[in-house]
Amino acid sequence: MDVKVVIPARYGSSRLPGKPLLMLLGKPVIWHVVERCKEAGIGRDNIFVATDDQRIIEALKDYDINVVLTSLSHQSGTDRINEVAAIKSWSDEVVVLNVQGDEPIIPFTLIQNITAFTLANPHYQITTAVVPLTNQDDFTNSNVVKAILGNHGRAIYFTRSRAPMNRDNPNDLSLAKRHIGIYAYRVSALKQFCSYSEDELEHYEKLEQLRALSHGMIIGVTVFNGIVPHGIDTIDDFNNIKRIMKESNSLNG
Template identity: 55%
Template sequence: MSQLNIKVVIPARYGSSRLPAKPLLEINEKPLFWHVVQRVLEAGILIDDILVATDDERILLKAKELDVPVVMTSTSHISGTDRINEVARLQNWTDDTLVVNVQGDEPLLPPDLVKGLTTFAVENNHFDIVTAVTPINSLDDFHNPNVVKAVVTEIEQALYFTRSPAPLNRDEPMDYSLALRHIGIYLYKVSVLSRVCEFPESLLEKSEKLEQLRALSNNLTIGVMRYLGDLPHGVDTQEDYLALKRLMK
C-alpha cells in the first residue's frame, strides 16, 4: 500500500459538545486515538504514513509519549476535511498523494474497511472522493437523525447525504431496503482536498451539519464503496465509551 503513496490522517479534537476530551478517554490504559492507530496499522499502513491531527497540547503530548506521529493544527476548522487539508500543506504532500480521513473515535474500526476503501479508490479513480456505506437494518436507524443516510445510484455514486429517512419508498413508507448508512471515512487526492477547502461552507452543509455536502454542492463526485462486514459503533457519548470499554476488556 505504501507504494501507492497513501497517508492516513486521524483528526483528534479535544472539544466535543457531547463528550469533552474524548480522544484522551482510555481503554485498557491507552487513549482512544491510540486504538484507532492500531486498527490502521492492522490494515497494512506503515506507522510513518499515519498522522494524528490535533488542536490540543494535551493530545499532542500524549501522542508523543506513545510514539504516535502527531501534528498540531488550528482550533478554528469547520470540519475534519479542513483540518486534514492543513496537515497536507504542513507536510508538503504532493497533489497525487492519497489521503484517508479516519475518524479518531472508532477504536474498533475494521482494518478491512480501510483496505477495501483504498482498493475501491484505485479501481474507481474517476471519482473525486470515495467513502463507504453499509446497509441500514432497522426502521429506528432509518428514522434516526444521528444515522446519516447516503442516497446512491447504480453506478456507486452518491447523490446526497442526509439525516432524514432516505430514499423514501412512496408506496411502501415502511420499506427501507434501499437505505444505506454512511460510514465517516473518506479518501481523496491532496489536489481534491485543497479544492474542497477553497469553497466556503455550503448552505446544505451548514443545515445538515454534514461536511461531505460541501463537495456535492460544488459539483465534485463522491464514489461509494458498500461495506458488508460488522461495523462496531464509535464513541459519541459516555454510554458508548463505557460499552466499548466493557467490550474491549
C-alpha cells in the same frame, strides 16, 4: 500509489472533552485508532494524528505515533487534514484517508475496503463508505445519516431524513444505506473542497459532504458488508465500547 492516513483528534469536544485521551485497556482512545490503521496494512510512517492541543502531543510521545499540531481555528476535521497535507507538502496525487479519531474499534477491513476502492476508481474525487441499513428505527433516526446512491456507487445525496423511500412499500429498506464517516481524497480534491465556504445545504442538514455535492464534486461510495460499531460521542458510548473491548480481550486472552 502513495496512501496516507490522517486522524483528526480535537481535544475540546463539546459533548465529551478530552475523549482522544480516555483510556481503554490501558491505552488512549486515539492509540487504538492508530492500531486499527496499522492492522489495515498502513505503515506507521504514513499514519498521522492531527490535533489542536498540546496535551494530546504530550500524551502520545511515548507511543511512537506521528502527531502534527494544527490550528485551533478549524471548523472541521477536513480542514485540519488539509493543513497536515500542506505542512507535509504532499503532492496532489497522494491519497489521504480521513479516519475518525473516536472510533477505536473501527474494522481494519473497512479501511482496506475504502483504500482499494479509492485506488481502483480514480475518477471519483472523494470516496466514502456505507453499510446496508436494515431496521426501521435506524431509518427514522435523524442521527443516522443515509446515503442515496446512483449507478456505479456514485453518491447522489446524503440526508438525515428517511430516504430513499419506496412509495409503494414504505417498509422496504432494500436500497437504504447508512453512511459511515470515513473518507478518502487525493490531495488535489482535498484542496478543492477546503476552498469552498460552508454551503447552504450543508448548514441545513449539518452534513459536510453536501458542500462537495453542491459544488459538483463527484463522491464515490463503497458498500461494506461488515458491522461498523458506533464511535464515541458521549460518555455512554465510551462505556459501551469499553465493555465491548474488555469482553473481546477476555475472550482472546
